[in-house]
Amino acid sequence: MAKLNQIIAVEKGVKSRSFSELTEAHQALQKQALLAGISRTYRPKDEEGEQLPPESTKVQMRAEEIIRQTSAILTRLFDVTATKDWTNCVAKADVVVDGQTLLKDVPVAYLLFLEKQLVDLQTFVRKLPTLDAAETWNLDQSSDTWATEPVQTVRTKKIPRNHVKAEATEKHPAQVEVYYEDVIVGYWRTIKFSGALPARRVNELLERISKLQQSVKFAREEANNTEAVEQKVGERFLSYLFGA
Structure with a gap:
């Protein structure tokens, strides 16, 4: 039985091949000459008339055959995508940081969302203003800001x-x-006052983000290791669409 990560790995290739083959099929159907055939025989008006050989052109492409080929191409794509999406519904994992379960049974789609958000949050934290290292700062309770001596x-x-x-x-x-x-x-x-942050505070936040990124990535890998819920929906779907 395939794993979800294996299905994800082949899905891109299946999509690419399907698009390429469908494009070829579409372009072929635009060539009307390949769909046309003819058969002509000649009979002179009387026995002394000139004899001409028959003429014929065979049909080189049949629309129904193209439909069958297209259906076969799409069946694989529909099945792979369905298998991935069905498995994504059951593929879950815990986000564990320093031995503590932060989030439990998180779906793959949400883990991917968290990965992207953590990248944005990392950028945000890196741009937070820090206190001037040339000064000595103490927290001033009355103003809730940092103050120098x-x-x-x-x-x-x-x-x-x-x-x-x-x-x-x-x-x-x-x-x-x-x-x-x-x-x-x-x-x-x-006395100088500042609403910026101590550098150690920013570094602590960046360290936490790094831990979260690693934990979310581990969780996604674990979820993607779920047994694939194999689906065979393409043939039934396309048989209805292209059926006689």
Whole structure:
């Protein structure tokens, strides 16, 4: 008895051959000359008339024969596809992660769905924003975000100062140069906040996805190892369609 995975393996080839042979049959039926035949004999008007040989062309293709061939081609396709679909109804397996049964008796079709979703989720998780590794972050309960330690910086202001280059005399005024001095006038206390995720959190999610992908794949392989529920529906179906 064949396994479901064996039926799946041959189905693509059967479909491809069926399509190719059906295309050939369709193209052949468009050649009207192959379907036509003729038989002509000549009789002169009187005995002295010219004698001409008979002419004939045989029918090279019969539509009913093409129908029989088409029916045979499709019977195999219908049976293989039916066997796969009937078996898919009973082929199930458990999704087990780290020894724990996460999902029980999952059908093959849903396992295939899960595989595709996990690929999309992996892409989603990989694009999640992560906290700047150059900072030290702690969870701030009041804002439910991550916060850095407070950092204090100074605020300065330029204050003009006078520098006397030369004292005043009876003949000349004092020579004074103005310059600016940075004077601390206050202090900034800065805390940075972020709604991004720690890198370890993203890595944990990616690891879980990897485990799930492996478990779902194992489950699908197990389900596909189910004994095929062989179906012979093509002949009955097509006999009704093409029957005399």
